[in-house]
Amino acid sequence: xxxxxxxxxxxxxxxxxxxxxxxxxxxxxxxxxxxxxxxxxxxxxxxxxxxxxxxxxxxxxxxxxxxxxxxxxxxxxxxxxxxxxxxxxxxxxxxxxxxxxxxxxxxxxxxxxxxxxxxxxxxxxxxxxxxxxxxxxxxxxxxxxxxxxxxxxxxxxxxxxxxxxxxxxxxxxxxxxxxxxxxxxxxxxxxxxxxxxxxxxxxxxxxxxxxxxxxxxxxxxxxxxxxxxxxxxxxxxxxxxxxxxxxxxxxxxxxxxxxxxxxxxxxxxxxxxxxxxxxxxxxxxxxxxxxxxxxxxxxxxxxxxxxxxxxxxxxxxxxxxxxxxxxxxxxxxxxxxxxxxxxxxxxxxxxxxxxxxxxxxxxxxxxxxxxxxxxxxxxxxxxx
Numbered sequence: 001x002x003x004x005x006x007x008x009x010x011x012x013x014x015x016x017x018x019x020x021x022x023x024x025x026x027x028x029x030x031x032x033x034x035x036x037x038x039x040x041x042x043x044x045x046x047x048x049x050x051x052x053x054x055x056x057x058x059x060x061x062x063x064x065x066x067x068x069x070x071x072x073x074x075x076x077x078x079x080x081x082x083x084x085x086x087x088x089x090x091x092x093x094x095x096x097x098x099x100x101x102x103x104x105x106x107x108x109x110x111x112x113x114x115x116x117x118x119x120x121x122x123x124x125x126x127x128x129x130x131x132x133x134x135x136x137x138x139x140x141x142x143x144x145x146x147x148x149x150x151x152x153x154x155x156x157x158x159x160x161x162x163x164x165x166x167x168x169x170x171x172x173x174x175x176x177x178x179x180x181x182x183x184x185x186x187x188x189x190x191x192x193x194x195x196x197x198x199x200x201x202x203x204x205x206x207x208x209x210x211x212x213x214x215x216x217x218x219x220x221x222x223x224x225x226x227x228x229x230x231x232x233x234x235x236x237x238x239x240x241x242x243x244x245x246x247x248x249x250x251x252x253x254x255x256x257x258x259x260x261x262x263x264x265x266x267x268x269x270x271x272x273x274x275x276x277x278x279x280x281x282x283x284x285x286x287x288x289x290x291x292x293x294x295x296x297x298x299x300x301x302x303x304x305x306x307x308x309x310x311x312x313x314x315x316x317x318x319x320x321x322x323x324x325x326x327x328x329x330x331x332x333x334x335x336x337x338x339x340x341x342x343x344x345x346x347x348x349x350x351x352x353x354x355x356x357x358x359x360x361x362x363x364x365x366x367x368x369x370x371x372x373x374x375x376x377x378x379x380x381x382x383x384x
Contacts (some may be wrong), residue, residue, distance in 0.1 A: 002027075005045055006152060007055040008035040012360040013181035017054040024048055034361075042171050043153050045225065046239050050218040051079070053180035053207070056159050059141055060154035070103060070112045073142070073149045077116025080151055083124040085228050089131035092117065098144040113142055113151070137227055157224035164221025165274035168201055168267035174304045174340070176217070179203045182369060183211065185336050185358060186300050192254065193299025195335075197289040199257035202268030202301055205282055206275045208255050213248040220275070253281050256295045260288040268303055290327050298334035304362075305339055317346055325350035328374060337372040344368065 004015070005026075009017045011034045018029055018036055018158040024047045026038040038044075048058050057350050062085075094117070097112045103109050117140065118128040129138075139154035149232050161176040168323040183204070188194055190212040196204040210217060219240075225231055265286050272282055283295070289303075305324070306317060328337055329352070356371035 002039050003039060004028075004037065004039055004046070004061040005048070005155075006035055006037045006059045006061065006136060007048065007057060008059075009056055009180060010034075010056050010175065010178045010359060010361050013054050013178070013184075016181055016184050017052065020052050020054060021048065024051065038073045042225075043235070043239055046200050046223075046236055049156055049160065049225065050162060050243055051071075051216045051224045052177075052212070053217050054177050054184075056155055056177060057156040058160075060155050061150060062153050063151040064148060067144075067377050068147075070109055073144075074110060074112040074116040076149060076151060077113045080117070080120065082117055082120055085153060085230060086129075086138050087127050087128035087229065088121045088129045089123070090129060090137035091135075091228065092138045092140060093131060093136035094130045094140045094142065095135055096142045096144065100146040101144045102146060103144065109142070109144065113140065138224065155223060155225040155228075155313070157222070160218065162221065163206075163217050163275070164219075166201065166206075166271045167274055168270040173201065174203045175363060176203055176207060178360065179304075180207045180211070180217075181223045181360070182302055182340065183208060183300075185369060186302055186336060186371075188300040188302075193256070193296045194254065194301060195256045195258075195295060196303050197258045197287075197292050197301065198303045198305050199259050199268050199284065200264055200304065202257060202271045202284075204279070204304075205255055205257045205268060205284075206271060207271070209277050209282055210275065211251055212253050212255065212311060213251070214246045215276075216243045216246070219244060219247075250281065254296070254299070255282045257282065258289065258292050259284075259285040260286070261288050292331075294332060294335065299334045299336075300338070301332060302338040303340070305341065316344075318349060321346050321349035322351055326353050328352060328372060332374045335374050337374060339370045339372075340367050341370065342367045360378065 007017060014031045014036060018031060021029060021036060021038050024044050026040045026044055028039040030037045034335055045058050048055055063076050063080040065072060067073050094114045096106050098106055121128045141152040143150045151169050163176055194208045199205055257268055265284055268284055339347065347370050352372050354370040355373050358369040360367045360369050
């Protein structure tokens, strides 16, 4: 039976998500800003959760109505057959997103959806589920326009950019699905040289390594749909095993990382180890990007450098960006370099004309991905 799903993703990466969904067998694909609606069976939903590098969630459409008041939204929540899909012993949380809605209070609307769901359970089972705002078993999402309300049951649980490892946390995190999208935007392919010279917690490096070895990003975690009453566990295990078999054996990869901060390098090494990689596969060094020598004649260089809303002061950054531009011109001939920034002024200080500027969202930050294609030059053999 075909179901309807919606997957949000970082704005600017919708087409890459469409490409993934087509590979997984989706049909009736419709793209909107920040997400994709599509049709397919449950194996499609499982595969998207397990294999998509771009999706943030997989939401299953379970109800829709036109409304004029909160009471009609309550009736939709009450009429939806929640008890077929999970039990009152499982905890819930309701999320509401609205665009051009005339309703005065989204908090009150959220409460009405929760009441409708709980009243449904009371009628069917005599019990009602409890709310858990921190780690609910079931997440219910409502999308409200000026005249309609659509209800979704979240099949993912934790957002899909949480890959299930990454114990080390650092400041200024880059979401994993955005990092994967930037790799795709750069045109980088597994087997090509890749470097993040300001690697932070190693997000780019882990994503590149997983892509190189055909490791599905969701293999290290669980999903909400596994708790659904109607989940066909045997079929799901077969899909997971099939995806697991696509993983290539351990091998040295042309993937390199550096950071001026030893703590950041240690965090990267910890996160790579948690993802199943070691120093024989991905090489990391402590070094300033200004002093770093290229590890090869050519490749892709991508990073999420400091900018105004993050780590450094404005004066420090104003001095640093011209030095970065000089470094790119002097040392990085033959490399395609990509910088993500939420500051539109600082990249101007690099002193290089970007060949492309791609709008992207990093969480709530409106960013640009700046592309600098450096002309080929002489070979370098050392990475230090």
